Amino acid sequence: MPAVARRFLAEGHLIDSGILTRMLNAIVDAGADYRVIEFAMGKVRTDPSRVELDVSCADGEKLAALTGLLVNQGCYEKEVGEAVLRAAPRDSCVPDDFYATSNRRTQVYREGAWRDVADMRMDGVIVVQGRSLSCRLIRNVKAGDQVVCTSRSVRIIPLFPEHESEEFGFMANDVSSERSVDVAISRVAEELARQKRDGGRVAVVAGPVVIHTGGGPALAALIRDGYVSALLAGNALGVHDVESALFGTSLGIALDTARPVFEGHRNHIRAINAIFTHGTLPAAVKAGALTSGIMYECIRAGIPYVLAGSLRDDGPLPDTEMDMLAAQRAYGALVKGCSMVIMLSTMLHSIATGNMIPAWTKTICVDINPAVVTKLSDRGSGQTIGIVTDVGLFLRSLAEKLQR
Amino acid sequence: MPAVARRFLAEGHLIDSGILTRMLNAIVDAGADYRVIEFAMGKVRTDPSRVELDVSCADGEKLAALTGLLVNQGCYEKEVGEAVLRAAPRDSCVPDDFYATSNRRTQVYREGAWRDVADMRMDGVIVVQGRSLSCRLIRNVKAGDQVVCTSRSVRIIPLFPEHESEEFGFMANDVSSERSVDVAISRVAEELARQKRDGGRVAVVAGPVVIHTGGGPALAALIRDGYVSALLAGNALGVHDVESALFGTSLGIALDTARPVFEGHRNHIRAINAIFTHGTLPAAVKAGALTSGIMYECIRAGIPYVLAGSLRDDGPLPDTEMDMLAAQRAYGALVKGCSMVIMLSTMLHSIATGNMIPAWTKTICVDINPAVVTKLSDRGSGQTIGIVTDVGLFLRSLAEKLQR
């Protein structure tokens, strides 16, 4: 017999966004029950709906857990009270009932009102400092920080699909290699042109497959033409970009003939060695030793970039950040405020970036493997629009459309 | 202790083609032994080599089986005798020790000389009629036909890599989605131009993904411009080609916007119904009801085509051949004498075609899934060059290169 109950409210496009469906399913899946107290359905398309319902459960702990799920769907408790704050017991450590953030707009009821949380990202906690609330990674929490606990005074502002569907909605349905990507490329080109015109900031996350598949010159052109505000990549992109600029190869394969070349197997190490000779990538550009490619265009145009290291890196280049905490900070700084992120054939850097950006950032992921896009969505970046295609042909065609 | 032995000869580019390596490995893997009687290595690149060796084995049956493997590598017995012929005991049935063919040039020792076998394809048997030998499917063998048995008087003429490497060798190494396909497309374009100029016959094997990915107009252009000699496809290609010509959709997705359209879910059935109204595809063209697309261009230009049915077909179109034995015969007739086959995103029709063509036919397979190309090679069509990319962008780019 239900021993405990709470009353929840939700408002907005509850039906067309599917929020109400997910709420009811969450309740039933939890073995709890609901009773609709009031439901006012929007009469026409632009009207919001509003629901008020009691959720009851035999087990208080389950109800607390369910509350977390409902809050994540955009519900909030009717009888909202002041946020529960508890002090972090030590550095990088929070009370066990901490509220774990999602990547959507979030408010906390504090001092009598719903207040916005700054710096939203997924899998963080909310720390209160005076009147301001901000999202923070647990590792950055200090002993004594006031941390928001339980989900009872938290409210998430759902993204309603129509806000975004106008330009990109056509691609949002599913991930398939059986679609015409030419139309998708046209849409991305139009969006890039709009971002440039409107002063948007576009971050590109790129893997070395961009170089291997011959997409390097096209991406370099996008940078040169001002469509890219920041480049987030790994050591391998830098290495193979330099290799292709200095020797015309990528992993030892000549880019103009697609055949292996004789010095090939040494070329990526020679490229690293060449940069070490000058000290850094910018020094090599300044010395006139590096005169083309993606890194060259970034350096020449002053576009900020980060090359993050990984366990499998050769070299690495002197410019590569091998401390992952520093690399995460550097990535985070570059994506902050970006209005659009384009992810090109790299699961590692794409998931890392997806973890950092709020859900309202326009996000495109291009990969020949549909599983990469699926995985990105599974990991919480559900806003990602996937384009399943050859990234080399994609970039070539995108650059052509933008140059017309 | 080795009880039985046979002496084998092989000649040609034994080292650079890897044939000798495969021979020795086959012997050792079989638990047999060899003794090299004579080996003359070609002194320079253009010289052939020649080897003579004794193969011995404790078990006569194993040696017979091993002989089959060695013959498949291009060896033949030194003490060759007249071919063993046995009568087929009944229709579609051959003696148990029948020789199973490969898809390479094959000779049989008969009436004192090595004689060519006509109509080579894999997984057939060799039937002797008077002086002529030809390859035949078992199901086409008639009771009493003289069938070549055992591999002792059979000789395969290996393909040496240099014969082919000139134009295509660059792509032959492996199957990878991490290559620049732009170069590969250029090579295919050059080869198609050469085939047209030299009167070659190019068969295109195409799946419906060609239409879904927006490659239809490009393939239609290739047909219109005379690059295609025959089209081998299935019911679905025909249906979606007609759907896109009549309604601008493919499986209900609008090709110009990549969005689902309202009538969409019915369109492929409406397309079939529309053709039934006229009776056949050519009748629909004649009546002016079908005025664009792949099928239209084939019909207008008189390019022969086959639409083979399958178990999963809707409709099918009245033009689709639903009897698989008839469909195999029709495919076989169209690929006979083709100098090049281009396979576009359809494993079923590509493997079917691969089974029918001799190994010296230039074969290109384009698919976004690398496993398709691998499987094609595993099934015996080892000559296939794979291009892992989006077939829509591939065709679009190929048509552009050919129209310049």
Added chain:
Amino acid sequence: MPAVARRFLAEGHLIDSGILTRMLNAIVDAGADYRVIEFAMGKVRTDPSRVELDVSCADGEKLAALTGLLVNQGCYEKEVGEAVLRAAPRDSCVPDDFYATSNRRTQVYREGAWRDVADMRMDGVIVVQGRSLSCRLIRNVKAGDQVVCTSRSVRIIPLFPEHESEEFGFMANDVSSERSVDVAISRVAEELARQKRDGGRVAVVAGPVVIHTGGGPALAALIRDGYVSALLAGNALGVHDVESALFGTSLGIALDTARPVFEGHRNHIRAINAIFTHGTLPAAVKAGALTSGIMYECIRAGIPYVLAGSLRDDGPLPDTEMDMLAAQRAYGALVKGCSMVIMLSTMLHSIATGNMIPAWTKTICVDINPAVVTKLSDRGSGQTIGIVTDVGLFLRSLAEKLQR
């Protein structure tokens, strides 16, 4: 300005099933508008909801198309009239505004009442004969048949998730290779035990990968132990099953050592030849020539099976049906009345079967490639639960769990 409008009704679990969400989205995507006349939301979990709304659109044709989409979601027109019937103009040909069926329970308003349609499957039409209505493939329509046209008097009874979720819901969420399949196998085992106990009919659709991956003996055991009511396969399953029974190999690879064997490359043709010697599979079993394997167990137990041919078949076996229309009929006859279908690693036969079965048939699809399951759902068999794993280990583990 909206020129035309229609009033629709829908009842049932409109919110938790997501139906209302999909309805509103379909309306907005179509550029139409709605006005909610009445909405009664179920107060508790078991209560149905009910909605009545006006849909208006500037364009009458668009509204007709939209009506089709809404009907597919389970709406029906409030002012329902008698079904529009038109005579088929000729054999295999229907009026252009025919109603195309889905695979869900369907009713037509006829002679003053909603009447059930028999033999539901997707992509058919509804033919009226006297008082009875049945679903039929267009190719089976005869000139003069009365065909239901437009969707205005059609109503689909939606499947509500809770009906099915009890046993299988745990697996229904998504397709991922990153899940524990051991739990899923336990659930399938429980369901198979229940089906056997309750007299359910379970059809197995199996591809040759079952044999290649060593799953043959486990599937044979399931058949022997009475868990399988019908086997739907292709020529290749039959051929490699016989090959493994006679020679211990599959495509020439020994199943006990996973190494190629010497006679291997000929074994699948020898297997076909051996069956031809006896005439048919049952004759080979009767003659004592085939004494184990999947086909043997089916024949011994009198389990009906169909081996459908395809364009790529070698042989085929004399038992293989090479006429695809006959093969579709044979498949259709075997799945009729099945309560569960298990699809094992074959996209071709699985899609073919999915086309034939109603949406309320429990459907499991096991494949190592997640794209196969996705494609099956995209083609309309949305009820399919995918298990992404190695089919050989799956069957081995399933048989073990059932034998405990």
Added chain:
Amino acid sequence: MPAVARRFLAEGHLIDSGILTRMLNAIVDAGADYRVIEFAMGKVRTDPSRVELDVSCADGEKLAALTGLLVNQGCYEKEVGEAVLRAAPRDSCVPDDFYATSNRRTQVYREGAWRDVADMRMDGVIVVQGRSLSCRLIRNVKAGDQVVCTSRSVRIIPLFPEHESEEFGFMANDVSSERSVDVAISRVAEELARQKRDGGRVAVVAGPVVIHTGGGPALAALIRDGYVSALLAGNALGVHDVESALFGTSLGIALDTARPVFEGHRNHIRAINAIFTHGTLPAAVKAGALTSGIMYECIRAGIPYVLAGSLRDDGPLPDTEMDMLAAQRAYGALVKGCSMVIMLSTMLHSIATGNMIPAWTKTICVDINPAVVTKLSDRGSGQTIGIVTDVGLFLRSLAEKLQR
């Protein structure tokens, strides 16, 4: 006209290993020519062969490059001279004509004799210190170090296939999801038993998919039973292992029911937080807070492990090494001297490990995606034997076979 020529020698199993084939192809591909001076083919299986040939080329630089390729195949120059040594111009920087190492046994001609190089791995350089030679990463080279330059005095001792084929050769042929893995698991079980008996060292490289697919308990059992000498993993393995030990979930999915649980979305962060509460994983074990799982078994048995960080890590755990240079050193220390490496569903850590180990280490890679195994081989770890299957079922079955 050939202007330059060099004479090369090679000895060993040149034919059956395919080395001679690759040598001749490399020469022809380079546009160079050869003349065979002498060729003595091994008469029987156990005899080595020996070849001496002149390679000539119009271009001295091309010949130098070709020399590198031939040396990599196991050739060496007949007129070998003392190794060319040049001082490193600065830290982490080598002369441009440095010799880049492979992962095979290597000798350098130095002070009148061929001398072994210690610490072989791929993509390093060879540094001479007094009489000893060792392989070193460029980043560890100090200004003034004597570095071996050009490939003229280098010799690689090829691995001949028979050395390894005895236990594992059966699996070495190709990568396919269409094989019976049950046999492969039996072979791996036998090999693990042999390694344990003979005092071999087995490193396991494991990704978090091991936990998600329910393979955690089986891997924990292998560690407990003494089959594992070192564990190389990333932060995610540690996090999800702790999550499953503390909460019974992996990424929020309950491992016993495969259903999402309510607290699920927070569990991996709660797991991290729990370890931070105790300080480290060993402290949590000591405190009795962590009492099962992979990490627990390692800590209890004193098996060394490394958790390497990555850019996408949440947390990370306090035990995770986030400095990639330190992580590479830690990995390198653990694999040093290992006789076998088993890679379980993690491309990143597997490629990183593959880069560090010599080619004669037995290497098994298990992944459901065949592309991972292919990529590992492409990156130089050609000795890797791939098993394409579900890693959860693989570990479960492996542990069962070892416990019998």
